[in-house]
Amino acid sequence: xxxxxxxxxxxxxxxxxxxxxxxxxxxxxxxxxxxxxxxxxxxxxxxxxxxxxxxxxxxxxxxxxxxxxxxxxxxxxxxxxxxxxxxxxxxxxxxxxxxxxxxxxxxxxxxxxxxxxxxxxxxxxxxxxxxxxxxxxxxxxxxxxxxxxxxxxxxxxxxxxxxxxxxxxxxxxxxxxxxxxxxxxxxxxxxxxxxxxxxxxxxxxxxxxxxxxxxxxxxxxxxxxxxxxxxxxxxxxxxxxxxxxxxxxxxxxxxxxxxxxxxxxxxxxxxxxxx
Numbered sequence: 423x424x425x426x427x428x429x430x431x432x433x434x435x436x437x438x439x440x441x442x443x444x445x446x447x448x449x450x451x452x453x454x455x456x457x458x459x460x461x462x463x464x465x466x467x468x469x470x471x472x473x474x475x476x477x478x479x480x481x482x483x484x485x486x487x488x489x490x491x492x493x494x495x496x497x498x499x500x501x502x503x504x505x506x507x508x509x510x511x512x513x514x515x516x517x518x519x520x521x522x523x524x525x526x527x528x529x530x531x532x533x534x535x536x537x538x539x540x541x542x543x544x545x546x547x548x549x550x551x552x553x554x555x556x557x558x559x560x561x562x563x564x565x566x567x568x569x570x571x572x573x574x575x576x577x578x579x580x581x582x583x584x585x586x587x588x589x590x591x592x593x594x595x596x597x598x599x600x601x602x603x604x605x606x607x608x609x610x611x612x613x614x615x616x617x618x619x620x621x622x623x624x625x626x627x628x629x630x631x632x633x634x635x636x637x638x639x640x641x642x643x644x645x646x647x648x649x650x651x652x653x654x655x656x657x658x659x660x661x662x663x664x665x666x667x668x669x670x671x672x673x674x675x676x677x678x679x680x681x682x683x684x685x686x687x688x689x690x691x692x693x694x695x696x697x
Contacts, residue, residue, distance in 0.1 A: 435461050444470045467491050472501060473524060488516050496524035497549065503530045513537045525549045536565045543573040550579055555603050563617075568594050578603035593619045600625040615651060622653055627660025627686070650676045661687040
């Protein structure tokens with residue numbers, strides 16, 4: 423008995439479509455025949471990547487943005503996140519699971535991100551002139567997203583001298599955390615660990631010396647955490663000032679299941695092959 427690709431189950435096509443960007447998907451299959459037209463219009467797991475395509479006006483007319491589960495946007499000379507969100511408000515992406523923003527500017531308003539009730543991954547690369555990383559971090563951790571996000575990445579090249587304050591009344595659901603910014607108030611980072619009981623991987627840094635009334639304090643007080651972090655497997659730290667004995671005590675007492683450790687520092691006390 424002869425069999426053609428059209429005889430395959432719809433679920434098979436939907437699984438394939440998950441690996442293809444919307445632009446390529448519609449270019450390849452739209453108008454091919456009535457079957458593929460129906461599949462495209464009923465597919466619920468679509469990806470849209472605007473880090474390569476710069477003109478949102480060429481989006482397929484029949485595309486329902488409510489079907490998107492992955493969205494990547496990047497500010498370039500030809501593309502503006504602000505203009506895109508003006509035409510397609512964030513709240514219209516009801517099924518969005520993964521959201522990536524690159525070169526995010528201060529004028530790009532993403533306050534409505536809290537309305538994305540299924541969002542599990544949020545990755546933000548801030549523009550060089552955007553110094554609001556601590557505010558975005560607080561808004562995410564202290565709002566409705568705190569109980570939904572599994573992955574949170576915030577990349578900021580400028581030094582953040584504002585303390586990050588997490589006030590959530592419950593533990594964060596985050597399993598993978600990357601705060602790739604100059605974290606000036608280091609003990610806020612240590613206190614943050616007590617709010618993420620499910621954390622599996624952490625990338626933080628650089629961690630700078632904290633000053634108070636002109637006095638230089640220890641960069642990190644690793645004894646702030648009261649309980650061990652059983653789930654932590656991967657830890658990446660960039661340290662500017664921390665005692666080796668402190669870090670050693672922290673690792674042995676609070677990270678019993680750690681599998682991977684990466685430390686970047688200019689302190690030669692960390693160059694100890696025996697330990």
